[in-house]
Amino acid sequence: MSNIYEAPQADLTPKKQPGQGENEVTQTMIDNLEVGAKWAKFLAILGYIAAGLTIAGALMGLMSVFAIGIAGIFLVVIYGISGYITYRISYFIHQYSKSVQALIEYGDMGDMIDAQQYFNRYIKWLGIILLIGVVVAAVFFILGLAGVAFIGSQL
Amino acid sequence: MDYLVTLMGDGRKWAKIVGILFIIMFLLQLLSLFFSTDMSEVFITIISSLLYLVPGVMLLKYNKAVEKAENGQDMAADIEDACLAQAKYFQFVGIAAAVGIVIMIIAIVAMVALGVNLR
Numbered sequence: 001m002s003n004i005y006e007a008p009q010a011d012l013t014p015k016k017q018p019g020q021g022e023n024e025v026t027q028t029m030i031d032n033l034e035v036g037a038k039w040a041k042f043l044a045i046l047g048y049i050a051a052g053l054t055i056a057g058a059l060m061g062l063m064s065v066f067a068i069g070i071a072g073i074f075l076v077v078i079y080g081i082s083g084y085i086t087y088r089i090s091y092f093i094h095q096y097s098k099s100v101q102a103l104i105e106y107g108d109m110g111d112m113i114d115a116q117q118y119f120n121r122y123i124k125w126l127g128i129i130l131l132i133g134v135v136v137a138a139v140f141f142i143l144g145l146a147g148v149a150f151i152g153s154q155l
Numbered sequence: 156m157d158y159l160v161t162l163m164g165d166g167r168k169w170a171k172i173v174g175i176l177f178i179i180m181f182l183l184q185l186l187s188l189f190f191s192t193d194m195s196e197v198f199i200t201i202i203s204s205l206l207y208l209v210p211g212v213m214l215l216k217y218n219k220a221v222e223k224a225e226n227g228q229d230m231a232a233d234i235e236d237a238c239l240a241q242a243k244y245f246q247f248v249g250i251a252a253a254v255g256i257v258i259m260i261i262a263i264v265a266m267v268a269l270g271v272n273l274r
Contacts, residue, residue: 024156026231028235028238029231029234029235032235032238032239032241032242033241033242034242035242035246036238036241036242036243036244036245036246037242037245038249039242039246039248039249039250040245042249042253043245043248043249043252046252093245109159112159113158113159113162116159116162116166117162119166119241120163120165120166120169123166123169123170123173123214124166124169126169127169127172127173127176130172130173130176130177131172131176134176134179
């Protein structure tokens with residue numbers, strides 16, 4: 001039996017706070033992501049507006065299909081695809097921003113994983129589009145050079 | 156934490172590709188400086204080349220931090236660095252977009268004002 005006259009004792013060793021475990025998100029990670037999330041939300045809103053305008057352009061092109069024929073269909077396809085891509089990229093950034101906001105609120109590793117998944121998707125889409133853009137630019141550049149060489153040979 | 160690092164590792168390859176593409180675009184912009192004819196053109200080219208350089212550097216930093224997290228001992232510190240690079244990337248792109256919109260609005264207002272004066 002314990003001594004009832006013994007001085008009370010308390011365990012003063014520091015306990016792990018939420019978010020301080022080995023497998024937890026640290027406060028520094030949250031602080032670092034917080035600033036970026038606000039700008040990501042801003043970019044997502046701009047992207048949604050741009051996607052809306054591009055799709056509106058596609059719909060207007062659809063009306064002009066009868067007037068300008070094949071060129072109109074080409075215009076509609078190009079505007080439609082670029083509007084959809086803009087929407088998807090904006091959606092990924094928006095979801096990233098939402099996940100980071102949830103992370104700030106609850107400090108949960110699940111939200112951090114969600115945020116990184118959306119960032120991965122965003123960067124993958126951006127990479128594919130940039131690669132296509134670079135290839136198209138290179139093709140046009142080569143075609144331009146070939147055109148100049150052809151004109152030069154004709155003179 | 157291990158799953159997070161694996162996930163970031165999957166994304167870092169694309170971040171590296173995008174970063175390198177941005178740097179290539181920056182270098183191409185710098186090359187176009189040789190064809191600039193006046194000072195205003197040089198100024199615009201330098202500003203627009205920075206729009207490629209900074210996000211490119213941020214994404215390459217992100218790639219390096221994740222790579223260190225995959226190999227290193229201080230996983231948490233490396234992930235913190237990766238998060239910082241990620242946030243700085245969005246911050247720069249966001250500020251650049253905001254500045255771009257402001258410049259566009261000023262240009263439209265100026266064009267309208269100029270049109271009115273011309274009449």
